Amino acid sequence: MFGRRFVFGRILGFEIRADPTWAILFLLILWSLASGFFPAMYPGVAAGTAWGLALVGTLGLFASLLFHELAHSVVARSYGVKVGGITLFLFGGAAEMESEPASPRAELLIAGAGPLASLFLAVAFYGVTGVVATAGAPDPIVGLPYYLAVVNLALAVFNLLPAFPMDGGRLLRAALWGMGRNLRRATKVASRMGQGFGLLLIAGGAFQAIAVQNFVGGMWWVLIGVFIHGNAGMTYKRLLDRLSLKGLTVGDVMTRRPVTVDPDSTIQQIVDEVIYRYHHHRYPVASGRRLLGWIGARQVQGIERARWPELRVGEVMAPADTSATIPASADAETALDRLQARRDGWLMVTDRGALVGVVALRDLQAYLRLRAELGGRAGPPQASA
Ligand SMILES: [Zn+2]
Structure with a gap:
């Protein structure tokens, strides 16, 4: 999936890198914060202040995303799943696991760690918002931890949707696998739901672009839908391939x-x-x-x-x-x-x-x-x- 990548360094032994497409996401978020979020929340905020806050907010968002992926990676490593590194790309971040978890329990904890980490950050940033507001900081400054609280909550909720390859889909697979003891069938169900969700996003995005005239937002949904749909199908196919190669040299x-x-x-x-x-x-x-x-x-x-x-x-x-x-x-x-x-x-x-x-x-x-x-x-x- 990834081509040439820029390597930032290592955290806890995991290589952190970015795909070139990540620059698009970075600029898109920076721009939407500077020209959308901050001016809308605080009318009359100076443009320079808005851009400064937007930059810190964007960096905070990606730090939060890394925290989420690191949570997956640390738990995965403790269960013997090799993590090739964490890559930031057009649609966010991915901890690249080189094998499947060995048990439903391992999968449950690896998949659950990410949304839990995001929830933790949401609560922490919400607390910071309260402290900063009580200390009497100017409004746009208070908006920064508030934004990070909201975005981390959104990260946790979106990732918990039961659509493979998202975390919720993995949790669903772990639950089905644990109940039915058949990885193949559990993956099939979770992948089908992922593909269905991808199609739903594509349809919703097309509707937004055409009926609501929100072209950029709609196309973004379509792109994410295509990505999730393709990934869900590929993950299932790869698992089938792996299962048939088991035990062979x-x-x-x-x-x-x-x-x-x-x-x-x-x-x-x-x-x-x-x-x-x-x-x-x-x-x-x-x-x-x-x-x-x-x-x-x-x-x-x-x-x-x-x-x-x-x-x-x-x-x-x-x-x-x-x-x-x-x-x-x-x-x-x-x-x-x-x-x-x-x-x-x-x-x-x-x-x-x-x-x-x-x-x-x-x-x-x-x-x-x-x-x-x-x-x-x-x-x-x-x-x-
Ligand atoms: Zn995750």
Whole structure:
């Protein structure tokens, strides 16, 4: 979901970073506070004061959001769920969990921690509002903790809606899972509700944009609806994939005996004899079984044709480093994660430095479909990228 990200640093060991789309959210909130909230609450407030308060309010909002995500992350870590970091993006923040909670109880506490943290902040900021007001601070200053109290309450309530992937959806899944003991069915119900809620937001947003002439607000709803709808469906599909890969190793699902090329072959030779013949996008470069690197059709495209007859594969291949390889003994779920994170969706499988196969996201997905059709009794995939 995320591309290039800006890293702020670490809090409690979790990397805090922002997706470029976060800048849009930041500016949108800053602008709506400076030109909407503060002038509406305190008519006659000076523009400079409003913008200053808006900036502090926006920073306070994102600090609150981080507090919410940190609460999820700390509880997740205590239950052995690995958290890859916290990312701020267009629609808020996300603690990126790299595995599923092991029990309904773990899921309940991990999901509940965020809204609880937001509720706590809402109460705390409400208390601060009272103290600041009693101390006789000017009105717009009192508005700042008041805004943060309201926004944290809104964060808690919105996240508690029972629509996966929001916290309320996770709580619902934990409850269903705890009662029925079937993660798959619990996820299905919670995801369907998430998809339904997403569609509701899209319809509501379209209505606002068209009937109420609130175009910006309406489109914002539509965008959030599309995001929630897509995420709910994807989460369910990913869970099904994971469940079918449980207990399998990369060696079980890889394509054995892949077509390899020799480092001493010329580019012309591999174009004529390998690329046009097998139509794969990438080939491991190996000498015997020893893996040396890999070469792809795209690299070949980048080389001047006149040089094809003399240039050797070994001179232009990409290295077979750990980013391009995975051990045959690694579990298949890890392979799925790494393939989904890679742009080319392709990894070479090794066993003590020797090439034993390749695994591609496309093949793994085909394998999962086969397994679903045959009721979990398919053999390893045979095609290759
Ligand atoms: Zn949350």
